Amino acid sequence: MQQWTIEGPEQLTFGHVDALDVRIVAGRLAVLASDGPPTLDVAEFDSASPLLVSYDEDSRRLSVTFKDLTWDGLTGWLRRDRRRTVATLAVPRRATVNAGVVSASAVVAGFEAVTHVKSVSGEIVLDGVSGEVHATTASGDVESRSMAGDLSFKSISGDLTVADGVPRRLRGNTVSGRITADLRLRPTGYVTLYTVSGSIMVRLPEHTEADVTLRSTSGQLDSGFDELKLNGGGPGNRSISGRLGGGMASLSATTVSGDVTLLKGEKE
Amino acid sequence: MSPVFGHGRLRLYLLKLLEESPRHGYEVIRLLQDRFLGVYSPSPGTIYPRLARLEEEGLVTHEVTAGKKVFSITDKGRAELNARMDELEDLEQEISASVRDIAREVKEDVRDTVKSLREELTRMARDVRSGPRDEIRRTTERQKQEFRRLKEEQKRQWSEHAQRWQTEGERLAGEWRRIWTEVWRTVGGAPESRAALDDELGEALADFVAQVRTEASGTRLTREKLDDLRRTLNDAATRVRDTLRS
Numbered sequence: 001m002q003q004w005t006i007e008g009p010e011q012l013t014f015g016h017v018d019a020l021d022v023r024i025v026a027g028r029l030a031v032l033a034s035d036g037p038p039t040l041d042v043a044e045f046d047s048a049s050p051l052l053v054s055y056d057e058d059s060r061r062l063s064v065t066f067k068d069l070t071w072d073g074l075t076g077w078l079r080r081d082r083r084r085t086v087a088t089l090a091v092p093r094r095a096t097v098n099a100g101v102v103s104a105s106a107v108v109a110g111f112e113a114v115t116h117v118k119s120v121s122g123e124i125v126l127d128g129v130s131g132e133v134h135a136t137t138a139s140g141d142v143e144s145r146s147m148a149g150d151l152s153f154k155s156i157s158g159d160l161t162v163a164d165g166v167p168r169r170l171r172g173n174t175v176s177g178r179i180t181a182d183l184r185l186r187p188t189g190y191v192t193l194y195t196v197s198g199s200i201m202v203r204l205p206e207h208t209e210a211d212v213t214l215r216s217t218s219g220q221l222d223s224g225f226d227e228l229k230l231n232g233g234g235p236g237n238r239s240i241s242g243r244l245g246g247g248m249a250s251l252s253a254t255t256v257s258g259d260v261t262l263l264k265g266e267k268e
Numbered sequence: 269m270s271p272v273f274g275h276g277r278l279r280l281y282l283l284k285l286l287e288e289s290p291r292h293g294y295e296v297i298r299l300l301q302d303r304f305l306g307v308y309s310p311s312p313g314t315i316y317p318r319l320a321r322l323e324e325e326g327l328v329t330h331e332v333t334a335g336k337k338v339f340s341i342t343d344k345g346r347a348e349l350n351a352r353m354d355e356l357e358d359l360e361q362e363i364s365a366s367v368r369d370i371a372r373e374v375k376e377d378v379r380d381t382v383k384s385l386r387e388e389l390t391r392m393a394r395d396v397r398s399g400p401r402d403e404i405r406r407t408t409e410r411q412k413q414e415f416r417r418l419k420e421e422q423k424r425q426w427s428e429h430a431q432r433w434q435t436e437g438e439r440l441a442g443e444w445r446r447i448w449t450e451v452w453r454t455v456g457g458a459p460e461s462r463a464a465l466d467d468e469l470g471e472a473l474a475d476f477v478a479q480v481r482t483e484a485s486g487t488r489l490t491r492e493k494l495d496d497l498r499r500t501l502n503d504a505a506t507r508v509r510d511t512l513r514s
Contacts, residue, residue, distance in 0.1 A: 011361065030371030036303035043368055088368050100451070107375045118451045120392045123377045136451060143382040154447055161382040180386050201389045262391040 006051040008043055014038040017091045018060035023068065025083035033093035033110030037172075040064060044086035062091065105140075125157075127153075135160075141177075153179075156176060159198070167191060168238035174198050180260075182265070185210050185249035193253040200253045203263040208229040209245035213252045214260045277359055278310075282318060283341060283349045284356060286328055290340035293319060303363060451473060 006011060017038040022029065027044065040053060040062075052067045066083065085104070091097070092136070097115045099106055101122045108117055109127040117124050117133075119140040121209050126133060126142065127180045130149040134156040135142045141151045144151065144162045150169040153160045154175045161180040162170070172193040179193050185208055193200050199219070204210070212228060221230065221240045228242040253260050285296055293316055300310050310476045319339055322328045327345035341349070349356070449470045 030368070030375070032367065032374075034303060034367075034372060035299060039367075041368060081481045088371050090367055103374070105338045107371055107378075109371075109374050120451055127374050127378050136447060136452060138447060143378055144380045145381050156447060161386060163378075163381045180389055182385055182389070201393055203389055203392070220397070222393065224392070224396050261396060262390075263389060263396065266446050 002055045002057070004053040004177075006045065006053060008042075008045050010040075010042050010045075012040045012053060014040075014055050014062055016059050016060045017055075017062045017095055018253065019062070020089065020091050020095045021061070021063040021065070021098045021139075022087075022089060023027070024085045024104050025102045026085060026105075027084040028086045028105045028118040029099060029101055029104050030088040031097055031099055031109070031111075032088065032090045033109075033112070034090040034096075035092065036090060038062065041088045042085065043088070044084065047083040047085065047143050052086075062087070062089075070169045107240040128191075132143075170175040178255075183251075185251070187248040188218045189249040189251075191249075191251045191253075194255070195258045196256045198255070199259040199261070200255060201261045202251065202253060203265045204244070204251070205265045207245060208248035208249070209247060210251050211243050212250075213239055213241040214261065214262060215252075215254045216258065216260050218257045219255045219257050220259040223262040224258070225262060228262070276354075278314075278318060280349070280352055280356060281359060282315075282322065283327060283345050285344060286339055286341040288348055290338050293338050294392055296339070336400065 005016060010026075017103070017218070019215060020031065023210065025047075039160045042051070045051065047048065047066070049066055053062075053064050055062050068179075076102075076118060093110050093112050095111065096113045097108065097111055097117075099108060099117045101119045103120065104122045106117055106119060106122060107125045107127070108115060108129060110214045111133075112131045114125075115129055115133045117126070117135045119137045121139045122137075123140045124135050124137060124142045126135065126144040126147060128146045129144070129146065129151075134139060134152050134154075135144075135175065138152045138155065140151055140155070141159040141161070142155070144160075146162055147162060147165045147166070150159050151162070151165075151167060152169075152171040152205070155174040157176045158174065159171050159178045159180070160174065161179075162183065163184045163203045165181060167184065167189055168185060168186070170181070170189075170191040171195075172195075174195050176197045177186065177195065178198045179195060179202075181191075181193075181201070183189075183191065184205055185191070188203060191202075193202070193215070200214075207235075212223075212225070214223065214228075220246070221238060224242050225242075227244055228240050231239050231241060240260075251262075253262075269412065281300070282296065285291060285299055291299070293312065296319070297310055297312060297315050300315075319330075322345070323339075325332065325344075327342060327348060328339050329342050332338070332340045449467055
């Protein structure tokens with residue numbers, strides 16, 4: 001087990017890495033997939049307590065965190081000016097990544113295994129991440145581009161935007177955040193979106209083959225696909241549902257008071 | 269070509285890649301792409317002549333395995349690499365600086381994509397919705413009736429679903445607590461021995477925030493009030509820290 005204490009800008013290179021665990025408070029964090037040697041680059045560091053880096057060559061685990069983040073971190077959290085770190089990590093694309101930030105923004109790109117990103121108020125940017133991705137935030141937004149595989153998103157008020165997504169499973173669960181997604185669905189694609197007051201907007205290509213259900217208690221429901229029918233039901237029990245093409249993939253979007261809009265895009 | 273590879277530096281980096289292990293030409297190309305995360309993509313037309321020149325100078329050699337040329341470094345090549353060790357270090361630094369640039373580019377790029385997507389879909393959504401609304405606008409009278417009807421329906425809806433909303437509210441409070449605790453646990457990373465206490469602190473904080481939110485939503489928040497509140501929070505933070513450290 002090797003350990004380093006970081007108190008200023010620094011660069012480190014490691015041996016094989018299969019698992020990364022990184023937690024920072026404020027600033028910017030980037031975790032990129034690369035086939036080169038795993039590296040940590042700390043470009044800016046402004047914190048009274050040092051960042052601890054430990055690397056275990058046997059288990060191939062790399063961890064980057066503040067030792068005392070829990071207890072003392074509380075004060076750093078309320079006082080915004082402390083514990084600013086700008087760090088970039090490059091690790092193999094097959095590595096499992098566990099990233100946590102408080103107010104820092106996090107960019108995670110290119111991973112193919114299991115990726116967990118958690119944030120309190122910092123925004124999370126995911127680019128070209130496949131495999132299994134879990135993004136959880138309180139108020140930070142999650143922006144995803146070119147995702148494939150499984151994405152599960154949970155937030156209180158943070159928005160989720162998925163651009164150019166080809167999900168196998170996409171689960172979005174937020175209280176007041178908005179969900180905006182531009183998706184293509186494979187026959188096995190399975191999408192479930194749920195918000196309380198946030199609006200949901202989904203765009204599917206014209207020739208999508210999927211079973212679709214949009215529900216809202218009091219929000220407005222709109223669909224650009226004429227095949228889908230509005231089921232009156234009683235108040236608070238309205239839905240738009242139906243089969244696009246031959247069905248197979250599945251999309252369901254449910255809100256309490258948020259609007260739900262399904263848009264028809266170009267031919268795939 | 270990337271400015272990183274000025275002044276014979278590509279040559280140096282090729283030697284470094286071959287020093288790590290013997291490689292095929294295409295493997296060298298792929299590695300260069302990967303180390304620069306796809307931003308720098310050399311073409312075979314750049315790399316193969318370079319390798320050939322290095323071979324002429326006796327710095328690398330090749331053997332043919334399974335019909336493919338596998339290049340490896342020679343002692344002479346290793347000597348040049350060692351002599352230029354300082355330069356190599358600079359180069360690696362510049363590469364990590366360029367990786368940092370890539371991270372920033374990725375972020376800006378995704379944000380732009382996401383922003384224009386959101387704008388585009390919002391515009392499309394407005395078009396989808398405008399249809400039925402135009403009809404409503406045809407006569408003021410019809411509109412008024414429609415409003416009245418909607419209002420009544422909403423009223424009925426509201427009372428019918430008050431119950432449901434209430435359970436929803438309770439579920440939400442639970443959800444807030446759960447997500448908060450989950451995030452708190454990850455970010456905090458407390459040792460096993462006091463993880464339970466740590467969770468409890470997290471939950472106490474979640475409840476605190478939820479309470480403040482509820483109270484704040486019922487009042488008018490001004491910049492002055494906010495500054496005032498921030499001072500109060502800072503005081504509280506100091507006292508919390510003192511308690512934790514005592």
